[in-house]
Amino acid sequence: MERLARQRADAQIRDGGREEMTDLDETSMTSNFSRYLTAKTTVDDRALNRQVLAELRRLMPAGAPRVLEVGAGLGTMVARLMDWGVLSSGEYVLLDADRRLLDGSRRWLCDWADVRGLRSDLLPDGLQLGDLRVRLVHAELASHLEAERGARADVLIANAVLDLVDVPAVLPGLLQLLVPGGVYWFTINYDGESVFMPDHPHDDQVMRAYHRDMDERVRYGRPAGESRTGRHLFQHLRTAGAPALAAGSSDWVVSADPKGDYPGDEAYFVRCILDTIRDALRSRHDRVEPTDLADWLAERYRQLAAGELVYIAHQLDFVGRSPR
Template sequence: MQAYLEAKRTVDDRALNRRVLDQFVAALTARNGPVSVVELGAGVGTMLVRLATWGCLPERVSYRLVDRDAESITRARDLVPDELENAGYTVRWRDDRAAESATLVATRDSTGEFTGGNCRERDETPGPLEYTDAVPATATTSATASASATTTPTTLTITFTTADAFEIEAQADAVIAAAFLDLIDVPAALESIETLLEPGGVLYAPITFDGGTGFVPTDPLDRDIERCYHHHMDEIRDGGSSRAGRELLTTLRRRDWETLATGGSNWVVRPACGDHSGADEAGSPGSPGSHTTHYPASEQLVLEHILHTIDDALTAVPAVMTPFSTAEQEQWHDQRRTALESGMFGFVAHNLDVLARCGPTVSGQS
């Protein structure tokens, strides 16, 4: 699982809706003094690393990663400091890194334009696989155009906690729930999140699955496979929904939250094609100008995990509820595995990014 969480980092990088992310950054920078962030279902810490390396965090941040999976938190304690050091941070452990709630302090002097709404480096262009409706990271706003060059020290105080997300005691300016709310009961989750947020605090819930699963190349069984896979999410799996994104928007409105921004953040995982001369990435010789396919970064591992997850889910659906036989399911899976191994398999999932603020009734503000 930890390898999968690391491998999907580049997929999430492409998918994140930049407009919603910019609004989240603006909400953080609008808070007075040090900003406290709690991330629920934090996994191996890739969201924190992303926000820190993209320059999305204010000058002083207290960031708490919470996950009930001890192995993920253990991996986060190794991954986060290494990644932050690579990004130019100086890191030190305040106490024993193996402690129950180990604390890491990371500092960096950043020189450049503070954009407040454009989280990547100014000269970084979107990657070639950015297919979502996200606003390109290079887009500028009036705020970015008027920003002046500054040297800004950034201090991150990071704690790593193994615990159930909704059994912790904390008060935060922001709660992050990335690729998480589609795995649990949304109304119950929001009720718990309300107790974590300071008045006027915000919830940032990117990569929330919302009812679309597709495959390339297409197959006549795809629609039935998708329906049964989603049925497993809704009726058999312990918690979660195949329509969590729209359910989240509905529940926010019912609980008097203010939805600040929302947008699509579709996963698109497919092989990258290119002309290569000499040896390809696998080390195989090729003639000049030969056409090869490969998956970016470690994204083949992501696809392997997805196929395994779908296969397990379909196996758990009672046979009387599937419009295909076990043999047909196995054949579909084998064909997808063959396509993956030959660099011909692609996957699409529809997600929503949501940013919302507690309303007066919820937060207790007058």
């Protein structure tokens, strides 16, 4: 469900035409999304499937691999992999369609390195983190696939990305970005189940409407994901000649402690999820009654402020090799 700013950008697209956005609008949206990505770092830390991660460690090429991450955002994944000892040298390419977000990744990664006493040096196209060179590439995924720029990668990472694209159309091109037999790690793929607790009478109505919105979403004139990407990836990967070598659940689970405090900035993360549902459905009166949506949201926001709300999203991780 990592579609906060991207889905809000989609709301600017109507009948093939883009509404005008000011630089201030775009800067504010990117700033909000940056905070969202930072807030969800601890949520992803807990969620990422450890069995799948162990298989990634086993498959990781020796030496100095070339890693490409699509939809990389602030670079939280490269930081995580270095923290977890999965990666320490080579080249790591951050690919994202948001130039401001990539610019922010320089600052975010430098701050991250400073806290750990790790040397960081700015480069014209990115930065150096210890023995790892990080390159920043500004491109929308589909145009990057069409251009096929640069050398092929040894490892391809997509975190909370594939449920935002038309997987059958995009996956073959993605796998071609890898060397033959290269390693892919596709994580946090939404799989059709979001739970908010305590129960609410309008839960089924709201989530059914939200999932329908996911299934009908279009971005840049193309289908943009679906609500059951996770389970469908098993077959999509087989069809592409790259069946998963390991797969497992990577559910987001966010709850407050007994005092009603959420870890880190995770209350903001959950508020962003609620805001995204609100923005997707508030003008879709054919899908959910406005008064029902308003009641549901008001109660969920109240529960979040009181530290009572529990949020769970079911997702799946995959690791495997590209066709040889």
